[in-house]
Amino acid sequence: MREPRVVSNPLVAPSQVGPLTADPTAFHRTLPGYEPTPLVESPQSARRLGVAAVHVKDESARLGMPSFKVLGASWATYRVLLRHLGSSPEEIPTLDALATRLAGSNLRLCAATDGNHGRAVARMAQLLGLRAIILVPADMVDERIAAIRSEGADVEVVDGGYDDAIARSAALASDDTLVVSDTSWDGYVDPPMWVIDGYSTMIAEIRDQYRDKGLSAPTVVAAQIGVGAFAAAVARGFAEHDGVHLVGVEPTQADCVTASIEAGGVLTIPGPQLSMMAGLNCGTPSIIAWPDVSSGYQTFVTISDEQAADAMRLLAADGVVSGESGAAGLGGLLAHADALGLGPSDSVLVISTEGATDVANYRTIVGAAPAAVTAPAKG
Template sequence: MQTQFISVFAAANIQHVAGAPHAGRAAFEVLSEQDFDRAVGEITSWQGYAATPLVSLAGLADQIGVGRIDYKHEGPRFGLGSFKALGGAYAAMRVLQRELTARLGHEVSLSDIRDGRYSAECAQITLVSATDGNHGRSLAWGCQRVGAPCRIYIHAEVSEGRAEAMRALGADVVRISGDYDASVDLAKSEAAANGWFVVSDTSWPGYSEPPRDVMAGYGVMTREACDAMAKPPTHVFLQGGVGGLAASVAAALRQYYGADAPRVIIVEPELAACLYESAQSGTATTVAIAEETIMAGLSCGEPSEMAWQILHEEAADFLTIPDSIVAPTVRLLARRYTGDPLVEAGESAVAGLAALIAARQSPDLSQALGLDGASRVLLIGSEGVTDPDIFAAIMAEAEAEHV
């Protein structure tokens, strides 16, 4: 990488607060091994299932001075472009399974729902959620597969391209004027008023089963990554958001590797840092979002209570990053600046990678995070190009790195 390019990361303002990781049972009890096993068994049986690639970024690792970087690229997942395909669709089936079992008075299996045996009954059950784009696309896809109506709430800053992708999957998309948290509130209130069922990736008091299923679905991704690595990573950088992705991966890594599980580092936009603030206060903390980040999937002000239970025990570090290093990281992967395989990634996918590059430009931050030339880093590339217009704009930007 050229000096001008690296200077973008060296100048970035990265905020760091240490977590308080401690031995606990959240990684086994909030999300059990049985939760993950059931999700893996179901999802890997779906038509079109294939493990997504674990891309070795050896050139970049050499450039920034770490031993290894493995990037789990979720762009190809079920043709939906993101890891969310694993969560929303699976949680939708679990909601339908519980509701149909209650209505019909006998156990209904996921395979019966998948095979269309209850398509008429599914057509009478409306599933709803709020989304920044990817979770809603997964839910719409899952509903379309089994014939259930789907209603998705999006906030003002969700791109029209992402809205159209959900409509193309049969969803009724409702745009509001507020932010993501306002769309969550509206989804909850309208569902309660109409007898619909919320399939959310965030939990709140009295609402936990669908978010648990969403996080269990994400475990497919983590298990694929673990099975593909010869040695456990020493570090994993995980995007924040409401915390569901990070908590799922952290729990699955703890269950898989035990005491050899990697150091968990949470990365958030400085404009939406609810987990960072939670780490500072020691309890799940909501923040107001005054300005939207380019990382649309991470623009969340209220953490999931369930996810925080896991992260409070498992996460060693919390970082915030500025938007200024996001587009350069997208271009780094897409233009193969370090000679590594081409990866076309969305804005939210590269948060962990951007933070890693920036951290290695600071000896003090590298020391604080325990990063050195022997570090083996796992990154979750959570989305591919889920909005072609935004990706095209990033690639066309006048680049400060002059390459």
């Protein structure tokens, strides 16, 4: 197993990062329960890092789900279904209008997942009156599988890791089984691009919240990386801000983007990837996310599971319930603060991308059950 490391990005070129889109925000506002998630301070994290401030975008409760993933999954599902129907957003502008149009259809949605993306696709199927089948890797904990099934989806456990689940989802694609993936492969590129676009709503919220709170722009932004969709959205939001240092964070056991940066191009690392940071257990970067991720980040760092656990405990001390993948961004900064040159003039932004989706593990790490979660959430 590799040791945690810091890699300066020789490919960084912020001007090459794509623009942020505003298109999904109006659609997201039509979803039941939409409201911006909070941006909160973490003074204990700031003290540990030796910086002026740490602000945390808390995605532990987003549209009734414990993760930001529903933003990308909902927009991509919407666009996949519009394309299937041969319609445009202008013709079918809301979720309710889409559900009406789909009434009586025999369509099925399909996705591979490490947990949160698949549950979000399953939720969209439920809201639209469609069937769903979600493919999960063999090492997924029972609680995350139960949460997906609670949305009414069928779950198939694939013998292997996340990349094997992706291959299985691709094999199921047909005229009546529509795949909504957050990663790309040869011949499959539009839905993962729509997933990235969907996350732009969160980035727009962050910008508005910084403005409304009278805060100066962050000087350091950390983003955890799985296949790269979320990291690409963060790059689009912040890469061209003068004076900002973007740091990409991966598990040592699932460092496919960092290894690709070192190699100078996309590669697949050996699997399986078995970090407790389940949402980041990916072996191959998305070819759609790669241009923004490889151009947008000055530095990539890798961390151990214990370094992620350290960040979970620190966030909990400031009242933020953050799961294993959710705390990874802060974990990367804590583990490598000296090498990154963090100092008292820095203002840090991290995004806690999920709440406690494995309550038993959260309780073991933090020492108590999360106050907001006592059982697998159903919405």
